[in-house]
Amino acid sequence: MPHDVATMRMSPPSAPTARVDEPPGYYDVPMLTPPVWSELIAWYFFLGGLSASAFVTARLAERFGGQRFRPVARVGTCLAAAAILPCVPLLIADLGDRKRFHHMLRVFKPRSPMNLGAWTLTGYCGAGAAALAREWLRWGKAEDDPAAHGLAECALDGLLVAISDVAGVPLALLLSTYTGVLLSGASTPVWCKSPWLPPLFTAGAFSSGTAALSLTLESLEAAGVTVDAEAARQPLHRLNTASHLAESLALAGYLAAEGRPLLKGTIAPRVRTTALSIAGAEILKLTPVPARAKRWTTIAATALALFGAYNLRSTIVRAGVVSARDPASRY
Numbered sequence: 001m002p003h004d005v006a007t008m009r010m011s012p013p014s015a016p017t018a019r020v021d022e023p024p025g026y027y028d029v030p031m032l033t034p035p036v037w038s039e040l041i042a043w044y045f046f047l048g049g050l051s052a053s054a055f056v057t058a059r060l061a062e063r064f065g066g067q068r069f070r071p072v073a074r075v076g077t078c079l080a081a082a083a084i085l086p087c088v089p090l091l092i093a094d095l096g097d098r099k100r101f102h103h104m105l106r107v108f109k110p111r112s113p114m115n116l117g118a119w120t121l122t123g124y125c126g127a128g129a130a131a132l133a134r135e136w137l138r139w140g141k142a143e144d145d146p147a148a149h150g151l152a153e154c155a156l157d158g159l160l161v162a163i164s165d166v167a168g169v170p171l172a173l174l175l176s177t178y179t180g181v182l183l184s185g186a187s188t189p190v191w192c193k194s195p196w197l198p199p200l201f202t203a204g205a206f207s208s209g210t211a212a213l214s215l216t217l218e219s220l221e222a223a224g225v226t227v228d229a230e231a232a233r234q235p236l237h238r239l240n241t242a243s244h245l246a247e248s249l250a251l252a253g254y255l256a257a258e259g260r261p262l263l264k265g266t267i268a269p270r271v272r273t274t275a276l277s278i279a280g281a282e283i284l285k286l287t288p289v290p291a292r293a294k295r296w297t298t299i300a301a302t303a304l305a306l307f308g309a310y311n312l313r314s315t316i317v318r319a320g321v322v323s324a325r326d327p328a329s330r331y
Contacts, residue, residue, distance in 0.1 A: 035188055035320045037094055042314040044090040045179045046208065048121070049201060050309070051083035052172040053209020055128060057239070059165055061232075069235075071227040074135055075220070076213050080172075081132045083212070084125060091121070113182040120174050127168030134160040176205035183316070190262065190316075190323035196254035197316075203250055207243035208309035210236050211281070215302035218295050233298060237285055240305065244278050251275070251312070262319055270315040277308025 058076025061069040092101045104118040134157065180201035183191040191197065214236040217229040255262050255271070262271055284301035 037317055040090050040094040042317045044087055045313040046310045047083045048087045049176050049205025050208040050212050051080045052176040053206040054213050055080035055172045056169055057209060057213055059169055068231055072232045075216055077131045077135050079213055079216055081128050084128055113178060113185050117178045117182060120171055120178055124171040124175050127164050127171055130160045131164035177202040188320040188324050190258050190319045196250050196257060200250035200254055203243050203247035204309050204312055207240055207247050208306055210240040210243060211302040211305035215299060218299050222295060244282060267319045267322055274308050274312045274315060277304050281305040
C-alpha cells in the first residue's frame, strides 16, 4: 500500500477550519445560541413597564391625591390600559408559536420566570380592565355625594377596587420587574445572573410611566381638555427624577459589572445615547423658562425620557445577541 494512502487512512480527520468571521465554538458550532428575540420583545418590555408604572401612579393619585389629582388617576388608568393592549400580541408574536402562551397558562410554575410572567401579564390585564370599568361607571357622576350611588353600585365599586388596587398594584409591580429577572435567568453572558437587571428594569419602568403620564396630561391640556396638568407637573417631575436617579445608578452598576459588550463595539453608541437622553430630559426640566413655555419644555423632556427608556431596553436585548456570539466578551 502506498505510504501516502496508509497515512491518509490512519490519520484522524481534521476539524474544519473556522472562518475568520465565525464566532469561537466547537467544530464551527457556536458555544451559545444567540437569543432569537427580535425588536418586538424590546417593545414588550417598554410598554409593559410603562403600563405598570402608570397604573401604580394612578392608584396612588386616587388613594392619596384627593380631588386635585383626580385627573391623574383617570388619565393614568386609561394610559395603562392603552399601553398594555399591544403587549400580549407582541409577546405571542415573539414566542414564534401562538400556542406557547396558551400552554404556559395550563400550569402554574412560580419558579419559572417565563411562566410567572405569562400569569402576571394575564392577571394584570384583568386588574387593568377592572380599573377601566370603574372609571367608566364613575364618569360624569358626583363622587362626593353618597345619594348618587345605590347599594348595588357601591358593592360593585368595592369589588372593582379590590380587583384593581388590592390585586392590581402587586401584579403591576411584579410586571415592572419580572422582565429583568427573566433576562438574568438566561445563559446569555451579558444577562446571566446579573443582580442589576431587575432594579434597572423596575426603575426604567417608573421613569417611562411617569414621563408618559406627564406627556399625556400636557398634550391633553394643550388640546383644550381640562385635566389641570399644572397641578400634577411638579409631583410627576419629582417622581420621574427619582426614577431617573435610580435608573442611572442601576445602569452604572450594570455597566461596571458587564463591561466590554456594553462599552465597546456597536453597543457603546446606544448606551451613550441612553445616558444622554436621561441627562437631557433632566436638564430640560431644570431649565428656567417663562410660564407659558413650561408646557412645551415638559413635553420635550418627557418625549426624550421615553426615547431613552425604550432605547435602553432595545440596547440590552441587542447586547445579549452580541455577547452570545463572543462568549469571552464578558471577561
